[in-house]
Amino acid sequence: MASLKELKGRINSVKSTQKITKAKQMVAAAKLRKAQANAEAARPYAGRLAAVMASIASKITVSENSPKLLAGTGKDQVHLLVVANSDKGLCGALNSNIVKASLVAARELEAQGKTVLFYLVGRKGRAVIRRAYPKAILDQFDTTHVREPGYSEAEQIADALLALYEAGKFDVAHLFYARFQSALAQVPTQQQIIPVPAPKAELAAGGDAAVEYEPDEEEILAALLPRYLKTQLFGALLENMASEQGASMTAMDNATRNAGDLINKLTIQYNRSRQAAITTELIEIIAGAEAL
Amino acid sequence: MALHFELVTPARLVRSEDVHMVVVPGTEGEFGVLEGHAPFMSTVRDGTLRIYKTEGGAPEEIEVQGGFAEVGANGLTVLAEHVES
Numbered sequence: 001m002a003s004l005k006e007l008k009g010r011i012n013s014v015k016s017t018q019k020i021t022k023a024k025q026m027v028a029a030a031k032l033r034k035a036q037a038n039a040e041a042a043r044p045y046a047g048r049l050a051a052v053m054a055s056i057a058s059k060i061t062v063s064e065n066s067p068k069l070l071a072g073t074g075k076d077q078v079h080l081l082v083v084a085n086s087d088k089g090l091c092g093a094l095n096s097n098i099v100k101a102s103l104v105a106a107r108e109l110e111a112q113g114k115t116v117l118f119y120l121v122g123r124k125g126r127a128v129i130r131r132a133y134p135k136a137i138l139d140q141f142d143t144t145h146v147r148e149p150g151y152s153e154a155e156q157i158a159d160a161l162l163a164l165y166e167a168g169k170f171d172v173a174h175l176f177y178a179r180f181q182s183a184l185a186q187v188p189t190q191q192q193i194i195p196v197p198a199p200k201a202e203l204a205a206g207g208d209a210a211v212e213y214e215p216d217e218e219e220i221l222a223a224l225l226p227r228y229l230k231t232q233l234f235g236a237l238l239e240n241m242a243s244e245q246g247a248s249m250t251a252m253d254n255a256t257r258n259a260g261d262l263i264n265k266l267t268i269q270y271n272r273s274r275q276a277a278i279t280t281e282l283i284e285i286i287a288g289a290e291a292l
Numbered sequence: 293m294a295l296h297f298e299l300v301t302p303a304r305l306v307r308s309e310d311v312h313m314v315v316v317p318g319t320e321g322e323f324g325v326l327e328g329h330a331p332f333m334s335t336v337r338d339g340t341l342r343i344y345k346t347e348g349g350a351p352e353e354i355e356v357q358g359g360f361a362e363v364g365a366n367g368l369t370v371l372a373e374h375v376e377s
């Protein structure tokens with residue numbers, strides 16, 4: 001059995017770990033509220049943009065002359081997987097779930113004979129994907145220098161993706177991120193972003209009135225598509241941010257509770273050994289007194 | 293007699309109010325929107341958005357960068373990428 005001093009040391013070390021996990025949990029809870037507010041504030045723009053997209057897309061027929069972003073390159077060979085992870089750990093299985101989802105999709109695509117490339121956002125998950133597909137990583141985007149990924153980061157990512165698309169590096173792009181459901185549940189989600197999937201027509205309902213366009217529909221659509229892509233990336237970044245904080249809060253809550261259990265167990269063990277030592281001492285004293 | 297005006301950026305809803313008239317810097321020229329305007333859609337160039345709260349009053353100016361203006365049955369919606377007010 002461990003000595004009293006050793007036990008005391010262990011109890012203290014678990015206590016300080018508990019302090020750290022508790023602090024991280026509270027920080028995550030505060031940040032989660034902010035991240036959720038950000039995600040909510042972004043919703044009107046995304047909603048309006050989708051409605052405008054739908055009303056224009058319903059008026060235009062996709063042909064060879066349509067913008068490449070909508071019609072695609074005409075091929076379906078090279079798939080780019082854009083994997084958005086967080087920068088920090090201490091958030092449970094969040095990042096490994098996203099990475100796992102992307103690797104499963106990559107294997108499926110490879111089984112169909114497609115070429116798979118990766119574009120990585122965020123610091124986590126790089127190592128795993130690099131090990132699985134050492135030569136498939138096209139590029140990565142670093143978000144470590146910003147505290148909160150915002151619209152300017154989404155713009156930079158979208159511009160980089162558009163440049164790669166224009167250069168013909170890939171035909172189809174999928175985005176992987178964690179959709180925030182609640183602090184307990186974050187769902188790894190796959191979404192096609194290029195070519196832009198035509199929005200559902202029901203969104204356009206109510207736009208029957210003859211709308212005048214200036215410049216014409218095609219030019220508006222050409223300007224709209226990159227913006228739509230940026231908004232989607234921005235939305236994914238915000239969802240990811242909220243997911244990270246939610247997952248972190250839950251993971252740290254569990255860790256704090258585990259540390260508490262461990263402290264209780266160790267304290268009982270400590271008290272027992274102390275009592276055993278006292279009893280032994282007493283027996284020795286009594287035995288000594290009786291011998292006299 | 294008021295025009296419902298909304299200015300939205302990716303980060304937040306900047307304005308949502310009833311105003312008299314808004315002058316929007318469209319790509320093919322500035323245009324003013326009053327209540328009851330026909331459905332209309334235009335791209336917006338970088339420029340100044342002027343909001344007239346009341347008829348003949350001094351306009352409030354907001355710098356916008358890139359985006360769309362849409363006039364529909366429920367008023368004017370400007371989707372801008374960046375806003376400086």
